[in-house]
Amino acid sequence: MTTVRDSSVGDAASLRSAMVGELRGEAITSEAVTAAFTAVPRHLFAVGEPLRAAYEANRALVIKRTTDGEAISSLSAAHIQAVMLEQAAVEPGMRVLEVGSGGYNAALLQELVGPSGKVVSVDIDPEIVERARGCLAEAGYDRVEVVLADAENGVPHGAPYDRIVVTAGAWDIPPAWVEQLAPAGRIVVPLRLKGLTRSIAFDRTSSGLQSSSYRLCGFVPMQGDGAGTEQRVPLSDGADLWVEGEAGFDIEALREAVRSAQLERWSGAAFDLPDELELFLMTSAPGVVLLRASTEAAEQGLFALSATRGVPALISGGSFAYRIKRPNEATGGFESGVLAYGPEAEDVAARYVDLLRRWASDHRRRGAARIQYIPRTPATTTTTGSSRSSGLIVKRHGVVEVAWQ
Ligand SMILES: C[S@@+](CC[C@H](N)C(=O)[O-])C[C@H]1O[C@@H](n2cnc3c(N)ncnc32)[C@H](O)[C@@H]1O
Structure with a gap:
């Protein structure tokens, strides 16, 4: 061609x-x-x-x-x-x-x-x-x-x-x-x-x-x-968390966690269709925000390469985890895993790995999400949860609901 x-x-x-x-x-x-x-x-x-x-x-x-x-x-x-x-x-x-x-x-x-x-x-x-x-x-x-x-x-x-x-x-x-x-x-x-x-x-x-x-x-x-209301919350030199509305987490504890030893865990699940997996991770558990690191931070070994393109980070108290990948023929080319930081790194890594496995077994295909926009009325204001509920993203004029099939 x-x-x-x-x-x-x-x-x-x-x-x-x-x-x-x-x-x-x-x-x-x-x-x-x-x-x-x-x-x-x-x-x-x-x-x-x-x-x-x-x-x-x-x-x-x-x-x-x-x-x-x-x-x-x-x-x-x-x-x-x-x-x-x-x-x-x-x-x-x-x-x-x-x-x-x-x-x-x-x-x-x-x-x-x-x-x-x-x-x-x-x-x-x-x-x-x-x-x-x-x-x-x-x-x-x-x-x-x-x-x-x-x-x-x-x-x-x-x-x-x-x-x-x-x-x-x-x-x-x-x-x-x-x-x-x-x-x-x-x-x-x-x-x-x-x-x-x-x-x-x-x-x-x-x-x-x-x-x-x-x-x-x-x-x-x-x-x-x-215009949007997203804000960047600095996590460390060269890395930010992208937050809609109020941050709602202990950023000082997370900054401390970045300086602690990191834990690596692998899911045994396939990694592909990154844009689908990324949307699933962002909308399928409470407490997930986007982490973005600079190339310099990745080159210095402070963050994995996945963070330079923006990666979902699961936050729990003063601990957090984000997705990584490695080659693995047994899972069709690549396998997903996590790096976790902080006092509850083991727990947050296990929860993240569970999400990676759920996506690979139940939703790993194009177009698996159904996205609804519900304009705000007095009824939706009382029935919808906070922006940290999984699958619900609260906007100024309504709510976006992402469901996975
Ligand atoms: C990517 S460009 C549009 C490209 C264009 N449709 C084309 O044919 O290539 C986005 C445009 O959106 C405009 N824009 C941003 N906010 C806007 C708003 N609130 N109302 C109307 N236009 C807006 C910007 O001024 C900009 O020119």
């Missing part, structure tokens, strides 16, 4: 066709999405970038950073755009709201809804809105309406929407999105779940929203009234 990286063809049409070839079969599964990616000239939305960069399937291009260097707007990688458009299952004639503009994804949506459909794209940043309007006009997609607003309130004048496609990392689902969704509508949203992000396709139900699929992804953060 010719890929964009090794392609010797230089013109935009050939590069585009090579990109679509790479995406086909994995990210792109339908003829409609193939046709959209084939039609839209992506390089016209990647102003100032080399032609080849525009057509690398897995490459996001940063459009704007904060003064601290944090990316706040980007042309998302074609791969995740294709995945989300397949999740959205957009049909001709639909009305679609895109949250987060850039122009390219809106043009793909315009191709999917066709001449009888309508695409509204909203962005909070005036510079991005101007840029998106210019790129869309240049590429011939000026039927897309680009609106300057905080998407926390949706875009009421274009509602109801058959699809809402969110292209910024959302910490919650604002009531306006649910209110502005058509009765059989679908929201595809990169939702933050205790430090993880999954693109979830949610369909409307009588009590809220129910997932039909979810996929691993990463996005620039939502700004404005819906």
